[in-house]
Amino acid sequence: MNACAMRPAFNRDKIMHQIQCPWCGVRDEAEFQYKGDATVVRPADDADEAGFFRYVYLRDNPKGWHTEWWHHVAGCRQFVKVVRNTLTHEVAATGTPADTLQVPES
């Protein structure tokens, strides 16, 4: 057996997330800090308590596609919006906070 054949075959995506930062390009997960669900929306300042309770605490927690924030702390320090699958760890789309990203059908 030659040395090449002995190298374990692996797909980079399967051992860590690769995230396409809109400003810096494709970067390893290790450069980012996760910042949670990007679908929650802060209610208006005069919203009732129930609205703020939902915003601060309740989460869909989907098994499948999830739109979320990753902070590029060891890069440009921008917030990146990411559509990622919580079951397969596949990343379908990334963008700036202002972008509306397409969420694949599950």
Next chain:
Amino acid sequence: MVYQAARYTAAEHPASSLAFTFIQAALSMRYSALSILKQGLGGHRGWTRAWRDPTPKPAYDVIIIGGGGHGLATAYYLAKVHGITDVAVIEKGWIGGGNVGRNTTIIRSNYMFPSNTYFYEHSMKLWEGLEQDFNFNAMVSQRGVINLYHSDAQRDAFARRGNAMRLAGVDAELIDADEVRRRVPLLDFDNARFPIEGGLLQPRGGTVRHDAVAWGYARGADSRGVDIIQNCEVTGIEMKNGRAVAVQTTRGRISANKIGSAVAGHTSKIAQMVGLELPLESHVLQAFVSEGIKPHLDTVVTFGAGHFYISQSDKGGLVYGGDLDGYNSYAQRGNLPMMEHVMAGGMAIMPSIGRVRLLRHWGGVMDMTMDGSPFICRTPVDGFYLNGGWCYGGFKATPASGWCFAHTIANEEPHEYNRDFTIERFAEGRMIDEKGVGPNPWIQ
């Protein structure tokens, strides 16, 4: 490891002769030194399966969704303490295949807030009598748990927690660096970044054989009449006039007077079936085991500052882990960056592990709440009871969790020990946030 072990124990070993059948009958189901001796003489071919494999009935008094440690313990205490035996535990895979068979087996009751302290101490007391109680060797080993501290500020925080524990009747000792060195000589005491100044020791903390906990509770529940139904996934919950009345499963519809959920990482999925939204997220936590080596470490050491903790199993493997990977996940596997981080933490505090090879690693899905504390409660949905939000520390809670959940289901109200573990605590501003990190599940 997880799946094979469960299958092996549940597998039938049919008696090959009349003599074995006779021995079986004589032994009944009680395990003892004598039964091992007798079975040894018969080549260990006379053991019967430890629990039945029943076909689901159309209806039960109580259904528990999830055959992990908590679901099985709940069924056991429902039958044993409350005399409720018309119970089914419904498990989508094999029992023991979830977090109960994936954790790093540490038990402790070193919490600071009263809501947690008394609950976890109740669990510790149940652990202390568990093996006699359910007649199964769970290898409960109170080898002590040491939390290392590295600065005066950290020492003060630990002293405060230790004092809170002692006020609640829990054992705690603040030990200095010399005492840590006496107990665990192979740590790097002069680490440049995190020199070891001492530790908070809970002598009664330790480890328990995790799979045996699932099997012991399963066997104890089964022998009291509980049906343990494996390879049966709950896919929906049927509601009638606002009440949960039946579960839809891959093996048909089963109705029940009361339905309890104890599905750990899948808590949101089950809650959504009855229209409940919960303050929790699912996250992955990894664990690692080295090749077996000679006795090296006879206690549990946590290096919180470096996100690392370690113990040694009775087989000799070093069992260690760190923090969550830190992103929502249902994958039961983590990624390499966290693995590297855990190894780095281990190398920093216990450099000798650098010579030991890693044998296995895996991940489990954690039900992380917004304050790091669990739910054991009734819910706004009649007939539906919730047990979940165990984060990465629910193994130690298993006995008390089952005990309190059974109490809540049987009596329609919580026991004093789980009174504060409600869903409503968030809206009411009564979070139980030991770490004080706020509503960020991935750092709880």
